[in-house]
Amino acid sequence: MNQKKPEATPPHAARFLATAFLSGLLFAFGLALGGMTLPSKIVGFLDFSSGLNGWDPSLGLVMGGALLVYVPTWMWVKRRSRPLFDVQFHVPERHQIDLPLVAGAIIFGVGWGIAGFCPGPAFVSLGALSKPGLLLVLGMTAGILGYRLFQRVLNRGAG
Numbered sequence: 001m002n003q004k005k006p007e008a009t010p011p012h013a014a015r016f017l018a019t020a021f022l023s024g025l026l027f028a029f030g031l032a033l034g035g036m037t038l039p040s041k042i043v044g045f046l047d048f049s050s051g052l053n054g055w056d057p058s059l060g061l062v063m064g065g066a067l068l069v070y071v072p073t074w075m076w077v078k079r080r081s082r083p084l085f086d087v088q089f090h091v092p093e094r095h096q097i098d099l100p101l102v103a104g105a106i107i108f109g110v111g112w113g114i115a116g117f118c119p120g121p122a123f124v125s126l127g128a129l130s131k132p133g134l135l136l137v138l139g140m141t142a143g144i145l146g147y148r149l150f151q152r153v154l155n156r157g158a159g
Contacts, residue, residue: 016085028124034062037125039116039132046113107143111136 035041035058044056083089112118117125117136125133 012085019085027120028127030062030066031121031124034058034065036062037117037121037128037130037133042112042116042118042121111139 031037041056041058044054045059048055077083078089108118115122115132115136117133119140122133122136122140126137
């Protein structure tokens with residue numbers, strides 16, 4: 001019985017982590033360069049109270065620029081049989097729109113509008129020791145932990 005021991009780490013783990021880190025760094029650089037770590041940019045995009053004169057379209061331009069990079073890259077990637085550093089692609093299988101999805105989207109949107117941060121820029125702003133960014137990250141963490149606790153309580157009641 002010569003059974004091979006499973007490896008402690010996948011063979012491409014270091015390259016996978018390095019690629020994830022560099023991708024995150026590039027994303028953070030793009031957010032900072034586009035001014036997306038400034039809540040005033042987000043609020044300026046969402047605020048039409050003074051008409052188009054006070055509206056700041058820069059968020060839309062950043063999103064458009066991101067799509068110009070993402071769409072051709074995704075078209076190229078999906079032609080591959082598998083990713084470079086994994087055995088398969090991990091694409092969501094669910095396509096239905098349900099209450100948890102809609103509720104999460106509403107909470108995300110309201111939080112984004114109130115705080116002027118979404119999660120990516122909030123984490124990037126931590127690098128600048130931003131107090132609002134820190135408060136948002138702490139709030140997101142509390143929300144995640146609260147949701148997990150709520151799910152455990154629901155699962156105990158159902159079982």
